Amino acid sequence: MLHARDLKFAYASGGFRLRVPELRVAEGETVALSGPSGTGKTTLLKLLAGILPIQEGALTLQSQDVTKAIPSARRALRRQQMGLVFQDFALLDYLTVRDNVLLPLRLAGELTPAHEERAHELIERLDLKSHWMHLAGELSQGERQRVAVARALVHEPRLVLADEPTSALDPRRSAVVMDLLIYHVKTKQAALIMVSHDAALMATLDRTVNVEAWTS
Numbered sequence: 001m002l003h004a005r006d007l008k009f010a011y012a013s014g015g016f017r018l019r020v021p022e023l024r025v026a027e028g029e030t031v032a033l034s035g036p037s038g039t040g041k042t043t044l045l046k047l048l049a050g051i052l053p054i055q056e057g058a059l060t061l062q063s064q065d066v067t068k069a070i071p072s073a074r075r076a077l078r079r080q081q082m083g084l085v086f087q088d089f090a091l092l093d094y095l096t097v098r099d100n101v102l103l104p105l106r107l108a109g110e111l112t113p114a115h116e117e118r119a120h121e122l123i124e125r126l127d128l129k130s131h132w133m134h135l136a137g138e139l140s141q142g143e144r145q146r147v148a149v150a151r152a153l154v155h156e157p158r159l160v161l162a163d164e165p166t167s168a169l170d171p172r173r174s175a176v177v178m179d180l181l182i183y184h185v186k187t188k189q190a191a192l193i194m195v196s197h198d199a200a201l202m203a204t205l206d207r208t209v210n211v212e213a214w215t216s
């Protein structure tokens, strides 16, 4: 599903350097990225998502070499094949929960009634049914985070990249989110790469990769 080899990345401001000798993630696999704060976990997720450019090394996604793919091709791949949950949730406050979940599909002209049905099911499963037509700007942080999870899963992506997707949630809702993510990966032969600082939560995934050794 994903193969990164000799990836190297540095921000223009200098200082931090990430070097990933090799990372392989198979279909149906769930992987936790661990390591102390500032070791590059979010940076690595952004490289894999194509939000940051690959400066050196090679990245293959579903047998497709995306190392030198142009930005529009990476955007299309991200939209169609990936589900992303980042720490800022990236919701539009002036849109409803429903419209936030469906917006990427609507903008791409790919929205179908089946997507709307799935969005509703996800929102119900995430205990947000009563908020379906509420504005995102009126939600708590935990509610916003769960909307971001629904948006990441609505199009049944092959690869889910999630940066601490339960950080704002109580234990019961964390468990619901983790169940949803893992169920998706296992039933659709997708893959999950997830940043976490929570040992109990990491233990629910197939394996943990410590990013610390890849940083200088």
Ligand SMILES: Nc1ncnc2c1ncn2[C@@H]1O[C@H](COP(=O)(O)OP(=O)(O)OP(=O)(O)O)[C@@H](O)[C@H]1O
Pocket (backbone or CB within 6 Å): 011, 012, 013, 016, 035, 036, 037, 038, 039, 040, 041, 042, 043, 044
């Ligand atoms: N846009 C940026 N420009 C310059 N440096 C950055 C930028 N974003 C992050 N960094 C730096 O890169 C390093 C790695 O940051 P990153 O957010 O990837 O770490 P992390 O392991 O995800 O941290 P945390 O666990 O605290 O979320 C840090 O030293 C950070 O200050």
